[in-house]
Amino acid sequence: MITKRPRGTNDLLPAQTSRWQWVEEMVRKTSSSYGYQEIRTPMFEHTELFERGIGEATDIVEKEMYTFSDRGDRSITLRPEGTAPVVRAFLENKLYAQPLPAKLFYMGPMFRYERPQAGRYRQHTQFGVEALGSADPALDLEMITLPISVYQACGLEGFSVNINSIGCPQCRPAYREVLLQALRSVEDELCGSCRSRMERNPLRVLDCKVPNCRAATANVPAMVESLCGDCGDHFSVLTTLLDRLDIAYVNNPRLVRGFDYYTKTVFELTVPSLGAQDAVGGGGRYDGLVEECGGPSLPGVGFAVGIERLLLALEQQGNQDFPQSRLDGFVVHFGGATKSEAVALVHELRRSGLQIEMDYQDRSLKAQMKAANRLGVRWVAILGGDEWERRVLNVRWMDEGSASEVSLDRAAEVLLRAKEEQD
């Protein structure tokens, strides 16, 4: 059906776009105050970038990508996430030759072929930040404090911060063995999917939500206890910094993220009241990704925030902080001769900087007044034959219910001043 949007997509109607624009403004302001600059990459990339970058064995690559062949027989994929494309652009444009770290942010649609549910869509919008070329834990810290600053700028309440470290290629294999051994001893208490996960990616068993699995794995050793010296130091510097800034967080040894490229720090920001899909932001460090993508051996760290989920949480909390735009005035005419005069007046008022609306259907005075009332204008200027002859406007101030006459020649000036006085 041509009047039906594809599953998992959304139309943003005028009633919602002012809130969106306001959130986008908070995102841009906050990002630049942290020294990040916007980068815009294509909405599609060569499929290989995501296969290599995110990892062949991840859910995204295995079953969630919008992949198709273009007319030149190239395999193309609508981007399912933002980090790999940013890394690609960083390498292609040789940004590593400029002062490091490169501090970049992006905002735009991402695509994943999933069954939609509350807070999950096939096209959704992510705001993300990447810092490339430095291993400093102070940047890991920024990846947590920056989204928090965005939330606070938007007035979001009730979110919590979970952090963990999943080590690096030096220490993770050893932990994997330790974990696997511990899991084997409780294997028959685990659910079916956990048993199959054990061999492929035992870390995933840790974030299974099945109560029995959680109970069975309650006492398995945590990754943080097996970190190598470098990873351990990195993590403790980060937690020290978080404490120093009085950022409340939860050490969550079960936090494991679904992308292969993460190393060391991983974190998630959640709003529990959102329901099943409660992560409004998440990210981590990816010290091997740049090299994996064919670039120099440079570390990186980043995060992404789901704008739809943020908006969902704000609406749920009844947040009305965004500016509601209000039309200044409505020009009423009586059709016939006054119509063209009204059109000219509307044009002049708009050019003077006022937001003006009028009737386009030659409706009755009453209907026009009603329409103006619904639009919520400050005033209605009536231009009938009577007024036109006397070169005046009959201005009705809608909030007060009062009326006054304004000379037609000075209308723009007077109405503009009235607006400035009210603001």
Next chain:
RNA sequence: GUGGGUAUAGCUCAGUAGGUUAGAGCGCCAGGUUGUGGCCCUGGAGGCCGCCGGUUCAAAUCCGGUUACUCACCCCA
């Protein structure tokens, strides 16, 4: 991909012992006031009862299938 719920007017929803022209509130349009909004009153427009098939003299209502929406699983923003 799997499971549950739902599908009647623009919106929110009534409407099953199957039975004339399928209803309400809100919204929209018009009139009540041939030049003054909100409140009130009156009238009007607007429905393939998701779609296909079956049962029946008769289906919005019962049965089967299908599609869409929705919530959840998996996983993620």
